[in-house]
Amino acid sequence: MNGIMPPSFFVFQWTPMLASDSQYPAREPTTLSLNHLRDGSDVLRGKHVVIVEDEGLTQLQLRKICLLAGMEVVGTAMDGAQGIQEVLQTRPDIVLMDIKMPILDGLKAAARILEEFSVCVVMLTAYDMEDYKAEAEELGTCGYIFKPVNATLLIPQLEAAYSQFTSRAEAH
Amino acid sequence: MQTDQALLAAIVNSSEDAIVSKDLNGIVTSWNRAAERIYGWKAEEIIGRSKALVIPPDLPDELSNILARIRAGEWIEHYETRRMRKDGTIIDVAISISPVRDTNGQITGAATIVRDITERKRSERELQQRKAEVEMLNRRLTRAMQETHHRVKNNLQIVCAMIDMQSIEYIQQGSVPLAELLRLGHHIRTLAIVHDLLTKSIREEEADQRISARVIIGQLLQLLEQTSAGRKIHSTVEEVELLSKQAVTLSLVINELVSNAVKHAAGNVDVSLEAQDGTAELSVSDDGTGFPPDFDPMIQANLGLELVLELVRRDLQGNIAFENKPEGGARVRARFPLAQSIQNDLSVSEVPIP
Numbered sequence: 001m002n003g004i005m006p007p008s009f010f011v012f013q014w015t016p017m018l019a020s021d022s023q024y025p026a027r028e029p030t031t032l033s034l035n036h037l038r039d040g041s042d043v044l045r046g047k048h049v050v051i052v053e054d055e056g057l058t059q060l061q062l063r064k065i066c067l068l069a070g071m072e073v074v075g076t077a078m079d080g081a082q083g084i085q086e087v088l089q090t091r092p093d094i095v096l097m098d099i100k101m102p103i104l105d106g107l108k109a110a111a112r113i114l115e116e117f118s119v120c121v122v123m124l125t126a127y128d129m130e131d132y133k134a135e136a137e138e139l140g141t142c143g144y145i146f147k148p149v150n151a152t153l154l155i156p157q158l159e160a161a162y163s164q165f166t167s168r169a170e171a172h
Numbered sequence: 173m174q175t176d177q178a179l180l181a182a183i184v185n186s187s188e189d190a191i192v193s194k195d196l197n198g199i200v201t202s203w204n205r206a207a208e209r210i211y212g213w214k215a216e217e218i219i220g221r222s223k224a225l226v227i228p229p230d231l232p233d234e235l236s237n238i239l240a241r242i243r244a245g246e247w248i249e250h251y252e253t254r255r256m257r258k259d260g261t262i263i264d265v266a267i268s269i270s271p272v273r274d275t276n277g278q279i280t281g282a283a284t285i286v287r288d289i290t291e292r293k294r295s296e297r298e299l300q301q302r303k304a305e306v307e308m309l310n311r312r313l314t315r316a317m318q319e320t321h322h323r324v325k326n327n328l329q330i331v332c333a334m335i336d337m338q339s340i341e342y343i344q345q346g347s348v349p350l351a352e353l354l355r356l357g358h359h360i361r362t363l364a365i366v367h368d369l370l371t372k373s374i375r376e377e378e379a380d381q382r383i384s385a386r387v388i389i390g391q392l393l394q395l396l397e398q399t400s401a402g403r404k405i406h407s408t409v410e411e412v413e414l415l416s417k418q419a420v421t422l423s424l425v426i427n428e429l430v431s432n433a434v435k436h437a438a439g440n441v442d443v444s445l446e447a448q449d450g451t452a453e454l455s456v457s458d459d460g461t462g463f464p465p466d467f468d469p470m471i472q473a474n475l476g477l478e479l480v481l482e483l484v485r486r487d488l489q490g491n492i493a494f495e496n497k498p499e500g501g502a503r504v505r506a507r508f509p510l511a512q513s514i515q516n517d518l519s520v521s522e523v524p525i526p
Contacts (some may be wrong), residue, residue: 150336
């Protein structure tokens with residue numbers, strides 16, 4: 001924290017949890033405050049997002065975070081199967097995808113979506129298992145974020161994931 | 173010479189293991205006392221008859237195979253197999269067979285030493301069974317621990333989401349009102365109660381676990397009464413089994429609605445839960461002035477009510493009504509299906525793609 005941060009309730013330190021050899025974005029530790037997020041995010045503003053999350057309360061939180069960042073929530077789903085339909089119908093820029101869900105899990109749903117079209121899929125999960133992370137990476141998702149999350153954590157990670165997605169797309 | 177033979181006979185007869193001999197056709201030529209005990213055949217009953225008498229019917233080729241190996245001059249050491257007693261009982265044995273040669277070195281038959289290992293085999297099977305049981309228990313315990321771990325992580329996510337949403341709500345002010353923090357505290361205690369009750373009878377699969385609505389609401393209301401400044405909370409709760417996820421959601425909903433009723437209305441608060449035809453109805457009412465005539469929860473909802481709407485519609489897959497009682501006072505009713513189980517693992521190919 002460098003010892004000079006204001007003693008604010010909103011201040012968090014963000015430390016990337018991803019290995020440096022990963023294709024996922026690796027960033028230097030960043031300290032952010034919600035105050036910086038009042039104006040939304042330049043990277044994410046106007047981007048369309050679909051949120052696939054079976055926990056109502058978490059979904060509400062994710063919607064609020066995406067709105068705060070200036071994104072437009074074009075669809076939500078409570079399970080993987082519904083998520084696939086929603087994403088293929090709305091063709092968003094970003095998909096936020098939980099892993100443990102009824103009917104169809106998020107990894108299978110992400111695989112199905114990425115077979116159809118190239119989109120920035122960010123996995124969001126309570127599973128801290130390396131196997132799932134490796135599988136998600138293999139599928140071509142752009143980020144793997146561990147729950148619990150909050151706005152100060154999620155927005156920079158989404159920014160990094162989306163920037164990485166666009167640079168990857170440009171490289172192709 | 174005779175003394176030597178008598179000595180050998182004494183040794184053979186006092187052996188704990190059966191020692192028998194047969195010719196190359198499998199005809200028994202000698203049979204000691206231990207063989208009589210192990211097989212139940214007396215020497216005079218079996219000498220001159222085929223050794224096939226003690227081979228179980230499901231091992232028809234065993235005698236001929238052994239005889240073929242003996243003819244080839246082979247020794248068979250510690251071969252574990254089964255044999256049949258005179259009374260038909262099958263026993264486990266370990267046998268060693270060696271060819272018997274005459275003075276010219278010609279193989280004329282075989283000498284067999286047989287040890288009854290039925291008891292040892294039984295212990296081994298028991299041990300194997302125990303090991304399998306322990307391994308199964310261990311797997312179940314591991315899954316139950318993973319489930320608990322996931323549930324704890326989920327609760328932390330819920331707590332984090334509630335704090336985060338309050339932060340976003342008050343981002344302009346730069347701080348969150350004390351009352352909202354106290355409300356968060358209530359929610360965290362609610363999660364703790366549900367977690368306690370669920371952990372008492374943890375199962376490996378979250379979807380399997382059911383919990384009594386009466387127990388959970390009873391404990392929750394006890395907690396809420398402690399902070400209701402002397403206001404009474406009456407409850408009538410039918411005995412309904414809730415899935416663990418429903419229990420968490422319903423508790424958060426009741427916590428929010430009861431806290432609201434205590435905060436905004438005078439008099440007592442009534443909580444009821446009824447069930448009919450697989451549908452449950454939760455009702456939370458108070459004796460206050462009721463909702464204003466133009467009340468629209470979608471427009472006027474604060475974060476607490478928004479949370480209630482979200483939880484009832486999405487997590488409970490139900491609907492909710494805000495109304496005033498004819499006799500006065502507000503009432504919120506939430507109806508939701510009592511799910512039988514959580515559907516899982518639908519193959520991706522079954523998902524219709526637009």
